[in-house]
Amino acid sequence: MERRSRWTLPSGEPTIRDVAAKAGVSKSLVSLALQGSSRVAPETRRSIQRAADELGYRPNAIARSLGAHRSRTIGVYVLDLHNPIYVDILDGVQAEAHRLDYRTIVVMGSSDRRIERAELDKLMEFRVEGLITMGHRLPVGARDAISDSCPAVLVGAEPRLTPHLLSVCTDDTRGTALAVDHLVGLGHSAIAHVTGGTNSVARKRERGYVQAMERHGLHEHIRCIPGGFTDEDGYHGTIEALDAAVRPTALFVANDFAAIGALAAAADRGLDVPGDISIVGYDGTRLSGLRxxxxxxxxxxxxxxGVAASRELCSRLDDGPGATRRVRMSPDMMIRTSTAPPRKS
Amino acid sequence: MERRSRWTLPSGEPTIRDVAAKAGVSKSLVSLALQGSSRVAPETRRSIQRAADELGYRPNAIARSLGAHRSRTIGVYVLDLHNPIYVDILDGVQAEAHRLDYRTIVVMGSSDRRIERAELDKLMEFRVEGLITMGHRLPVGARDAISDSCPAVLVGAEPRLTPHLLSVCTDDTRGTALAVDHLVGLGHSAIAHVTGGTNSVARKRERGYVQAMERHGLHEHIRCIPGGFTDEDGYHGTIEALDAAVRPTALFVANDFAAIGALAAAADRGLDVPGDISIVGYDGTRLSGLRxxxxxxxxxxxxxxGVAASRELCSRLDDGPGATRRVRMSPDMMIRTSTAPPRKS
DNA sequence: ACGATCTGTTGGACCGGTCCAACAGTCACG
DNA sequence: CGTGACTGTTGGACCGGTCCAACAGATCGT
Structure with a gap:
C-alpha cells in the first residue's frame, strides 16, 4: 500500500455499481439509462438519475472508452500556441466539438522533435478517433496517424483530398485580391509584397497578389520581396523594400506577425505609417487589432x-465517410489605421 | 457491425497479447518488460522489445490507466490561451512533465461557463492525478477538484497553502522594486503607476510600487491610477495620468498588455516614448519584445x-506529500527602448 | 388458449492493460 | 543433501465501464 501514490482512483470515486445498488437495479440498466437509451422506463430512469446525483457519480472516461471501443475524443495538433491565429481557431474547434459531445486533446508542436513526437504519441495512446491539425508544417508523426486511417482535417492548408483527409481553408486568392483592391482604391499603384517564404500558404498569397496586380493593369509595379512569417522576417523584407531605388507607397505583407515587423522597419527608416507608406497584413489576429x-x-x-473543422470531422465520425468535402471560407477586409491614400507628390 | 463507426479500436491495433504470442512468452512478462522492470532477463527483454517493434505495438493509455489505477496524467488549466504569458508558462509545464514521464491534458478557461465546466469535467473524467492552474481567476470547478484531494499547484498566485495546494510564483515585491529602481536610476522621480485592478496580483504590485517609492523618499510623487490587465485598461489609465495637472515623466504599468495600451495613449497625446515619457511594463511576454x-x-x-510547477506536482505524486513548499522565483529587469532619462526641463 | 411481439431488465463476456500470488529452477550455505 | 533465498516467469483476478444474448411479463391477434 505504501508504494502506491495516495491519490489514486480507488480512493473512493463512486462507480456505476454503487449507483446500481443504490437505485436497486442492475449495473447494465444504469449504463443504459445514463446513455439516454429509450428502452429504459421513465420511472426507472428518474430513480437512477437521482441515485447518481446523490452519490456525485462521475462517469469514468477511461473505462468507458475501453469498453465501448470508442473514445469520443479528437486530437488537435497546433503548430504553435504562441501564434494567436491558432488560438482563435482553437476556440472554434473546442466549442463545436463540445457541442457535438466530443472531447478534445490539444497538443502543441515543438522545436524539440522528441517532445513533439511524444505529444503525438500521447494522442495515439489515448486512441483519438480523429485529428485536426493546423499550421503549414504537418508534423511527421501525423502522417503515420493519418495513414493508419484515422481521419484528419487540415485547417488552413489545401492538400490533395483523400477519403481520410479533409480540409478547411480560406480563399487566399480572394483575400489577397481584397488587400490589393483596397490599396488601389485608396489610390496606390506602387504596391510591393513582402512574401511569407516558400511554404505553400505563402506561395498561394504571392500568386494571389500577382494576379490582382495584373487585373488592375499594374504589371510594372509588381515586386515580391522574400520574407517569412515572423516579425523578424517582415522587418528585414520591409527594410529591403524601403531602401530600393524606387520606394513603394504601399506594402502588402504575408501575415500579421510579419506586418508588425514591417511597422517597426518603417519607424526605423523614419517613415510615417500611413502617411508615407501604407501597410496591410493578413490573418486578422487580435494582435493586429491592438490600439x-x-x-x-x-x-x-x-x-x-475551427467550428467547421470540428463539424466536418465529427460528422464523418458519426455518419461514416460521405462525400469528401473541402470547406472554403471567405476572408474579409479589416480596415484600421495603417492604410491611407498616398501622399500627393 | 454497420452501426459502429469504422474507426474504432478493434480495427487491429496490436495488443500486448499479440506481442506475447510473437515473443513466445506470457502477456504478464511483456507488461513487466515494457515497464522496464529489473526482474526480466536481459535476453527475454530484448526479444520482447523486438517483437513489439516489429508489430508496431503502441501501449493503450486507456487500458493502462484503468488497470494501474494511475493515469500518469496531470490536468493543466489555463485561464486564457490568448494571453502569451500563459503559453510561455505552458511550454515549461509540458517540457518538465514530459521529462518526468507524465502526460498533460490542457484545458482552456472560457467566458462560456458551460464550456469551462465541461472542460474541467473532462479533466476529472480522465482521472488526472493532479492539477496545475494558471491565471488569477480560479475556476469554480477547480475548487471541487482540489477539495476532492487531488493536489494542485497554482502558478502566479499565492494562496494559503494546504497539503493539497502548492504554489509557484515570482516575488512581485522585488519585481516592482526593480522597475522603480530602474526609473529612479535614470533620473526620474515623478513616477506614476497604472494599476492592474483589484485582483490579488494587481494589489501586490501596487503595494510593491508604493514601498519602493517610499524607500527612495519619493512619497509625494506616489500616484496610483486605477487600470486593469487589458490594453484598453492601460490605455484609459494612461490617458488619465497624462492629462493630470502635473504630468509624470515615467509610468509603471501593471502588465505588458496594459503597457501596450499605454504606448498607444502616449502616441495619441502626441508624446514621444521614451523622450517625453518612459514606460515600464511587467511580465516579459514575447509580445513586449517585438521590434x-x-x-x-x-x-x-x-x-x-512552468517547469517548477510540474516538478513540484509530479514529485508530490511520486513521493507522496512532503513538506509543502512555496516556490518563489526572481524577476529580472528587461531594458528595451521605452525608457530613457527624463528630458531636462 | 397460445404463440408472436414488444417492453424493460439482467447476467456475464469483454476491452487491454496491471499486478499479485504462486511457482519452477538455480545457487549458496550449513 | 536439505533448506532458504533469489531469479525469472506465469495464470488469473481486476479495473469500470459497454453491449449482447437471454429472459420475464404484458399486450395482442386469431
Missing part, C-alpha cells in the same frame, strides 16, 4: 474555421 | 515557473 498597432489586415474567419 | 513595441519590462521567468 498601438492598428494594422489594416485581411481577416480570416478564424473561429468559424 | 515595433520594444517595451522595457520586468520579466518573470515564465518557462522556469
Amino acid at each position: 498601438s498597432i492598428g494594422l489594416t489586415t485581411v481577416a480570416q474567419p478564424l473561429t468559424d474555421m | 515595433s513595441i520594444g517595451l522595457t519590462t520586468v520579466a518573470q521567468p515564465l518557462t522556469d515557473m
Whole structure:
C-alpha cells in the first residue's frame, strides 16, 4: 500500500455499481439509462438519475472508452500556441466539438522533435478517433496517424483530398485580391509584397497578389520581396523594400506577425505609417487589432474555421465517410489605421 | 457491425497479447518488460522489445490507466490561451512533465461557463492525478477538484497553502522594486503607476510600487491610477495620468498588455516614448519584445515557473506529500527602448 | 388458449492493460 | 543433501465501464 501514490482512483470515486445498488437495479440498466437509451422506463430512469446525483457519480472516461471501443475524443495538433491565429481557431474547434459531445486533446508542436513526437504519441495512446491539425508544417508523426486511417482535417492548408483527409481553408486568392483592391482604391499603384517564404500558404498569397496586380493593369509595379512569417522576417523584407531605388507607397505583407515587423522597419527608416507608406497584413489576429498597432489586415474567419473543422470531422465520425468535402471560407477586409491614400507628390 | 463507426479500436491495433504470442512468452512478462522492470532477463527483454517493434505495438493509455489505477496524467488549466504569458508558462509545464514521464491534458478557461465546466469535467473524467492552474481567476470547478484531494499547484498566485495546494510564483515585491529602481536610476522621480485592478496580483504590485517609492523618499510623487490587465485598461489609465495637472515623466504599468495600451495613449497625446515619457511594463511576454513595441519590462521567468510547477506536482505524486513548499522565483529587469532619462526641463 | 411481439431488465463476456500470488529452477550455505 | 533465498516467469483476478444474448411479463391477434 505504501508504494502506491495516495491519490489514486480507488480512493473512493463512486462507480456505476454503487449507483446500481443504490437505485436497486442492475449495473447494465444504469449504463443504459445514463446513455439516454429509450428502452429504459421513465420511472426507472428518474430513480437512477437521482441515485447518481446523490452519490456525485462521475462517469469514468477511461473505462468507458475501453469498453465501448470508442473514445469520443479528437486530437488537435497546433503548430504553435504562441501564434494567436491558432488560438482563435482553437476556440472554434473546442466549442463545436463540445457541442457535438466530443472531447478534445490539444497538443502543441515543438522545436524539440522528441517532445513533439511524444505529444503525438500521447494522442495515439489515448486512441483519438480523429485529428485536426493546423499550421503549414504537418508534423511527421501525423502522417503515420493519418495513414493508419484515422481521419484528419487540415485547417488552413489545401492538400490533395483523400477519403481520410479533409480540409478547411480560406480563399487566399480572394483575400489577397481584397488587400490589393483596397490599396488601389485608396489610390496606390506602387504596391510591393513582402512574401511569407516558400511554404505553400505563402506561395498561394504571392500568386494571389500577382494576379490582382495584373487585373488592375499594374504589371510594372509588381515586386515580391522574400520574407517569412515572423516579425523578424517582415522587418528585414520591409527594410529591403524601403531602401530600393524606387520606394513603394504601399506594402502588402504575408501575415500579421510579419506586418508588425514591417511597422517597426518603417519607424526605423523614419517613415510615417500611413502617411508615407501604407501597410496591410493578413490573418486578422487580435494582435493586429491592438490600439498601438492598428494594422489594416485581411481577416480570416478564424473561429468559424475551427467550428467547421470540428463539424466536418465529427460528422464523418458519426455518419461514416460521405462525400469528401473541402470547406472554403471567405476572408474579409479589416480596415484600421495603417492604410491611407498616398501622399500627393 | 454497420452501426459502429469504422474507426474504432478493434480495427487491429496490436495488443500486448499479440506481442506475447510473437515473443513466445506470457502477456504478464511483456507488461513487466515494457515497464522496464529489473526482474526480466536481459535476453527475454530484448526479444520482447523486438517483437513489439516489429508489430508496431503502441501501449493503450486507456487500458493502462484503468488497470494501474494511475493515469500518469496531470490536468493543466489555463485561464486564457490568448494571453502569451500563459503559453510561455505552458511550454515549461509540458517540457518538465514530459521529462518526468507524465502526460498533460490542457484545458482552456472560457467566458462560456458551460464550456469551462465541461472542460474541467473532462479533466476529472480522465482521472488526472493532479492539477496545475494558471491565471488569477480560479475556476469554480477547480475548487471541487482540489477539495476532492487531488493536489494542485497554482502558478502566479499565492494562496494559503494546504497539503493539497502548492504554489509557484515570482516575488512581485522585488519585481516592482526593480522597475522603480530602474526609473529612479535614470533620473526620474515623478513616477506614476497604472494599476492592474483589484485582483490579488494587481494589489501586490501596487503595494510593491508604493514601498519602493517610499524607500527612495519619493512619497509625494506616489500616484496610483486605477487600470486593469487589458490594453484598453492601460490605455484609459494612461490617458488619465497624462492629462493630470502635473504630468509624470515615467509610468509603471501593471502588465505588458496594459503597457501596450499605454504606448498607444502616449502616441495619441502626441508624446514621444521614451523622450517625453518612459514606460515600464511587467511580465516579459514575447509580445513586449517585438521590434515595433520594444517595451522595457520586468520579466518573470515564465518557462522556469512552468517547469517548477510540474516538478513540484509530479514529485508530490511520486513521493507522496512532503513538506509543502512555496516556490518563489526572481524577476529580472528587461531594458528595451521605452525608457530613457527624463528630458531636462 | 397460445404463440408472436414488444417492453424493460439482467447476467456475464469483454476491452487491454496491471499486478499479485504462486511457482519452477538455480545457487549458496550449513 | 536439505533448506532458504533469489531469479525469472506465469495464470488469473481486476479495473469500470459497454453491449449482447437471454429472459420475464404484458399486450395482442386469431
